[in-house]
Amino acid sequence: MTTPDRTPLPCDLVITARAAFLLDDAGTIVSDVGVAIAGDRIAAIGPRAEIEAAWEPARRLGSARHLLMPGLVNTHNHTPLMIVRGMVEDLSFAPAYTPGIPQGDALSFEEAHALARLGVYELLRFGSTTIVDFYRHPEALARAAEEAGLRAFVGGRVMDADNAALARGEWRADASRGRATLAEAMDVVERRRAPGSLVTPILGPHAPDTCSPDLLREVAGIAAAKDLILHTHLHQSPMEVDVVLARDGMRPVELMEEVGLLGPRLVAGHCIHMTDGDIARFGRSGSHVAHVPVGNAAHGSVAPILAHEAAGAGITLATDTKSGDMFEAMRMALAATRIRGGGFVKSAADVLAWATRGGAAALGLAEEIGQIAVGRKADLLLLDASAPNLAPLVDGPGLLVHSASGAVVDTVVVDGRVLVEGGRPTLFDGDEVIATAEAVARSLWRRHGHAPRIA
Numbered sequence: 001m002t003t004p005d006r007t008p009l010p011c012d013l014v015i016t017a018r019a020a021f022l023l024d025d026a027g028t029i030v031s032d033v034g035v036a037i038a039g040d041r042i043a044a045i046g047p048r049a050e051i052e053a054a055w056e057p058a059r060r061l062g063s064a065r066h067l068l069m070p071g072l073v074n075t076h077n078h079t080p081l082m083i084v085r086g087m088v089e090d091l092s093f094a095p096a097y098t099p100g101i102p103q104g105d106a107l108s109f110e111e112a113h114a115l116a117r118l119g120v121y122e123l124l125r126f127g128s129t130t131i132v133d134f135y136r137h138p139e140a141l142a143r144a145a146e147e148a149g150l151r152a153f154v155g156g157r158v159m160d161a162d163n164a165a166l167a168r169g170e171w172r173a174d175a176s177r178g179r180a181t182l183a184e185a186m187d188v189v190e191r192r193r194a195p196g197s198l199v200t201p202i203l204g205p206h207a208p209d210t211c212s213p214d215l216l217r218e219v220a221g222i223a224a225a226k227d228l229i230l231h232t233h234l235h236q237s238p239m240e241v242d243v244v245l246a247r248d249g250m251r252p253v254e255l256m257e258e259v260g261l262l263g264p265r266l267v268a269g270h271c272i273h274m275t276d277g278d279i280a281r282f283g284r285s286g287s288h289v290a291h292v293p294v295g296n297a298a299h300g301s302v303a304p305i306l307a308h309e310a311a312g313a314g315i316t317l318a319t320d321t322k323s324g325d326m327f328e329a330m331r332m333a334l335a336a337t338r339i340r341g342g343g344f345v346k347s348a349a350d351v352l353a354w355a356t357r358g359g360a361a362a363l364g365l366a367e368e369i370g371q372i373a374v375g376r377k378a379d380l381l382l383l384d385a386s387a388p389n390l391a392p393l394v395d396g397p398g399l400l401v402h403s404a405s406g407a408v409v410d411t412v413v414v415d416g417r418v419l420v421e422g423g424r425p426t427l428f429d430g431d432e433v434i435a436t437a438e439a440v441a442r443s444l445w446r447r448h449g450h451a452p453r454i455a
């Protein structure tokens with residue numbers, strides 16, 4: 001620590017808080033803490049008085065009524081799917097398989113952008129500092145992320161299935177759709193490959209039952225050649241397993257292995273309907289699960305996460321653009337382990353690690369984000385500890401997981417930049433984003449024969 005008589009060093013930001021959860025290996029909690037940030041990185045962490053004496057910041061944030069923690073890494077989203085929020089959750093397990101829903105191909109670029117802005121706003125406002133986002137119009141997603149300032153891994157939704165057939169549980173190829181969606185995905189890969197950018201392109205084949213084996217093979221080859229992170233849905237429904245078995249004579253995870261998609265660069269959403277053999281195959285490959293406990297529970301499913309972890313898979317958490325609240329996802333992830341018979345082997349600290357370091361590792365950022373440490377990126381959250389659900393403050397991360405919510409996120413810093421302050425976004429007008437997305441959503445639903453019941 002710096003000696004008190006030294007001239008204070010200039011820095012960009014000093015954040016103080018009643019306590020900081022560093023989420024390091026030791027689970028360190030520092031009370032009455034100060035963190036100095038220079039540029040995009042954490043320069044020092046220590047007792048508040050020492051940090052305040054040692055650093056002369058351009059700006060100060062935080063107070064004794066705040067708690068500091070690392071930003072959350074939310075690994076599976078489709079931000080334009082804000083369009084279906086509150087509309088389809090009681091109908092089916094996923095919009096892509098539900099006929100008559102205004103999504104995907106029904107959206108123009110502008111509509112996708114307006115909805116993605118709302119999705120990104122919610123994720124950021126509730127504490128996700130890094131997101132994985134993939135859908136049609138990936139450039140609209142990239143633009144929305146860039147405008148909000150968060151860290152985003154963005155890809156196009158590549159698929160060559162005829163969706164109408166798929167909704168009946170049948171596979172029929174639509175080659176022109178495959179070519180169009182791959183071209184759209186590659187466009188964002190070429191356009192967004194800028195070193196140092198917070199937006200990183202990824203490749204997102206939609207799922208084993210919505211992509212032909214040839215298309216999956218082509219995507220795997222491109223990802224290997226261009227060193228891209230891969231994202232997909234895997235073993236999301238019994239229907240997916242049945243369609244792939246009928247079409248290819250193997251289970252989805254076997255197909256993924258055969259086409260070369262399994263491995264450390266793959267983050268796969270859901271991974272629910274798997275046998276012990278499927279779980280072993282997936283884990284052996286070093287692939288990562290994007291666990292979506294709230295979305296899965298909403299259609300009656302619970303992924304076997306403890307078995308995945310034991311088999312060697314990386315575990316990450318996601319909200320899948322339902323409610324974008326990672327605190328809710330952490331709470332449900334813990335409940336999910338117990339519903340699957342895991343007893344009390346997992347704790348709040350474990351699911352906090354999945355929501356931070358697990359995601360960081362899956363995205364190749366294990367040394368950069370996911371914990372508060374000197375030299376790491378300044379991706380941080382200040383929580384409003386005057387909220388009644390953050391009292392009484394006595395001990396440990398249990399309070400964060402079992403009682404907090406995205407609503408207590410007061411300040412969000414990404415890459416050293418303050419993106420949310422006092423619950424309000426700093427780079428855009430949140431009210432305008434909501435109003436624009438709502439107008440788009442209402443007109444889309446109208447076009448699909450659903451007159452709004454709320455004036």
Ligand SMILES: [Zn+2]
Pocket residue numbers: 076077078233269320
């Ligand atoms: Zn999904």
